[in-house]
Amino acid sequence: MADTRWLTESELGAWMAYLRATHLLERRVEEQLKADSGLTHAHYEILAKLSASPGGQLRMTDLARKVVVSKSGLTYQVGQLEKRGLVERADCPSDERGVLAVLTDEGTRCLEKTAPGHVAVVRAFLIDQLTPEELETMTRIMSKATAAMAAAPEGAPGGKADTARADGRKAGGKKTKKGRPASA
Amino acid sequence: MADTRWLTESELGAWMAYLRATHLLERRVEEQLKADSGLTHAHYEILAKLSASPGGQLRMTDLARKVVVSKSGLTYQVGQLEKRGLVERADCPSDERGVLAVLTDEGTRCLEKTAPGHVAVVRAFLIDQLTPEELETMTRIMSKATAAMAAAPEGAPGGKADTARADGRKAGGKKTKKGRPASA
DNA sequence: TCATTTTTGTTCGAATTTGAACCACACCAT
DNA sequence: ATGGTGTGGTTCAAATTCGAACAAAAATGA
Numbered sequence: 396m397a398d399t400r401w402l403t404e405s406e407l408g409a410w411m412a413y414l415r416a417t418h419l420l421e422r423r424v425e426e427q428l429k430a431d432s433g434l435t436h437a438h439y440e441i442l443a444k445l446s447a448s449p450g451g452q453l454r455m456t457d458l459a460r461k462v463v464v465s466k467s468g469l470t471y472q473v474g475q476l477e478k479r480g481l482v483e484r485a486d487c488p489s490d491e492r493g494v495l496a497v498l499t500d501e502g503t504r505c506l507e508k509t510a511p512g513h514v515a516v517v518r519a520f521l522i523d524q525l526t527p528e529e530l531e532t533m534t535r536i537m538s539k540a541t542a543a544m545a546a547a548p549e550g551a552p553g554g555k556a557d558t559a560r561a562d563g564r565k566a567g568g569k570k571t572k573k574g575r576p577a578s579a
Numbered sequence: 580m581a582d583t584r585w586l587t588e589s590e591l592g593a594w595m596a597y598l599r600a601t602h603l604l605e606r607r608v609e610e611q612l613k614a615d616s617g618l619t620h621a622h623y624e625i626l627a628k629l630s631a632s633p634g635g636q637l638r639m640t641d642l643a644r645k646v647v648v649s650k651s652g653l654t655y656q657v658g659q660l661e662k663r664g665l666v667e668r669a670d671c672p673s674d675e676r677g678v679l680a681v682l683t684d685e686g687t688r689c690l691e692k693t694a695p696g697h698v699a700v701v702r703a704f705l706i707d708q709l710t711p712e713e714l715e716t717m718t719r720i721m722s723k724a725t726a727a728m729a730a731a732p733e734g735a736p737g738g739k740a741d742t743a744r745a746d747g748r749k750a751g752g753k754k755t756k757k758g759r760p761a762s763a
Numbered sequence: 764t765c766a767t768t769t770t771t772g773t774t775c776g777a778a779t780t781t782g783a784a785c786c787a788c789a790c791c792a793t
Numbered sequence: 794a795t796g797g798t799g800t801g802g803t804t805c806a807a808a809t810t811c812g813a814a815c816a817a818a819a820a821t822g823a
Contacts, residue, residue, distance in 0.1 A: 399695040406706050409714050412721035413705075414624070417601050418647035419728045425781095426733070437809080440598070455772060463602035465811050470773055472809085492771050492818045511583040519731070521597075522590050524723040530593050532716045537596035539708040544603045547703070549610070609811095621779080640801060652780050654803055659778090676788045676801050769820070779810075789800075 420520055427516045432509040437464065437472050439513060442481060442498065442506045451498035454487055458496055481505050604704055611700045616693040621648065621656055623697060626665060626682065626690045635682035638671055642680055665689050 402410060421436065428434045434442075440462045445451050453461070459469040473496050476482040481502035487493025498506075525533065586594060605620065612618045618626075624646045629635050637645070643653040657680050660666040665686035671677025682690075709717065 399698060400702065402698060402701070402706065405718070406702075406714060409718040409721070410701055410706065412718050412725065415647060416721035416724045416728075419725060422647065423728055423731075423733070435809085456770080463599060463606065466772065467774080467812075468810050475808090487771095490771080490819075492816095494772065514583060514586060517586070517594055518584065518590075520727045521724050522586065522594065524727050525720060529716055529720050530589060532713055533720055534589070534593040534596045536709060536713050536717055537593070537600035540600045540705050541596065541603060543704045543708050544600075544607055547607075549607070619779085638801085639803095649781050650802065651782075651804080655779070658803095671801095674789075674801080676786095678802065764823100766823090767821080769818100771818080772816095774815080775813090777811090780808085782807100783805090785802100785804080787801090790798085791795105792797095793795085 423516055423520055424513070427512055428509065431512040432505065434505075434509060437462070437468075438476060438481075439506075439509065441469075441472055441476060441496070442502055445482065445496060445498040446503065446506055451503070452485070452495045454490075455494050455496060476502070479505075607704055608697070608700055611696055612693065615696040616689065618689075618693060621646070621652075622660060622665075623690075623693065625653075625656055625660065625680070626686055629666065629680060629682040630687065630690055635687070636669070636679045638674075639678050639680060660686070 425436050428436055428439055441458065444458060444461045445453055455469060455473070456466065458473075459466050462469070464472070473482055473484065477484060481499060483497045483499050485495040485497050487495050522530065609620050612620055612623055625642065628642060628645045629637055639653060639657070640650065642657075643650050646653070648656070657666055657668065660680075661668060665683060667681045667683050669679040669681050671679050706714070
């Protein structure tokens with residue numbers, strides 16, 4: 396029960412700004428894609444990852460990891476994309492149980508047709524709003540966060556016992572975890 | 580049909596890093612909240628916004644805007660929170676049709692009990708990873724994006740696929756928009 | 764070689780989310 | 794007031810998402 400290190404004014408502000416912006420941006424991206432080509436952002440990300448891979452193909456698990464989605468979620472989405480003819484499933488030659496998601500020609504065309512509008516939104520609301528330094532800093536920030544999460548065993552830490560952590564906390568004696576109810 | 584301004588190497592890198600980090604972070608936050616107190620991130624955000632509001636209450640529409648969620652989505656979530664006794668609905672005194680979502684005492688207790696773990700995750704994976712400058716820059720970046728979106732009439736701009744129907748037809752004329760199929 | 768443990772994908776059920784369709788009430792200009 | 798328009802919330806159907814449970818096919822190792 397280490398007593399909580401609440402977020403400072405500016406840290407809270409950063410987190411709030413982050414939350415708001417990411418939600419709004421996701422909404423915009425989704426809106427544009429849906430209206431412009433009937434795709435969801437999830438669809439787009441899948442097509443994009445496939446397109447960026449050699450042979451336009453990737454195994455389900457790898458793809459799932461790349462787009463950061465659950466296995467079942469990917470199974471569902473690939474199924475949808477398959478119905479639309481944008482992706483096809485193929486047996487994995489090296490692994491009997493494996494399944495390859497393969498970008499079809501139509502999938503490529505769809506992506507090429509959709510990309511301009513998508514990029515326009517990403518630019519308009521994010522990229523073009525930043526200075527070169529800010530862009531660089533954002534990359535650094537997001538990379539750090541990703542690295543931190545990649546290092547953490549995704550199933551235990553966080554809330555309870557503050558077992559192994561790298562931050563030098565004030566290991567105080569008082570269990571005064573109170574101090575600010577409304578946090579984020 | 581201006582021919583698309585694709586993302587440069589670093590811009591694409593920034594966007595990819597952003598996407599990956601936000602997805603992973605959302606996953607972590609969701610995981611921690613669920614495991615630690617059975618709440619979803621959506622739940623938490625609602626409770627937090629209410630808690631931060633005078634009287635612990637907010638009208639449905641205002642709350643929906645604050646947490647950036649659809650009206651129907653909020654109706655559903657508040658319904659869930661009401662079942663758990665964390666929130667209550669009350670008639671809005673000033674507007675007959677209005678509905679107030681009010682944080683209950685139990686809701687407050689739940690938030691206080693949950694906040695530490697949540698904050699720990701936000702810190703561990705994002706806040707504590709950044710230098711003071713980076714934190715400041717992140718706030719600036721997210722604020723700019725939010726501002727840009729607030730200014731845009733959320734229904735038209737961005738990119739509109741130049742008249743192409745989703746049907747077969749590969750549209751003969753070669754458009755100059757080519758240059759890079761795989762974008763994001 | 765054979766049993767044990769992992770890894771891969773899919774299936775299933777439950778929980779969410781969104782937009783469209785709808786009432787009830789508020790606002791505004793006539 | 795009074796008809797027209799705009800808001801605030803909810804309801805509804807459809808689409809997604811996730812985690813747990815499974816079946817098959819590797820990978821391990823004794």
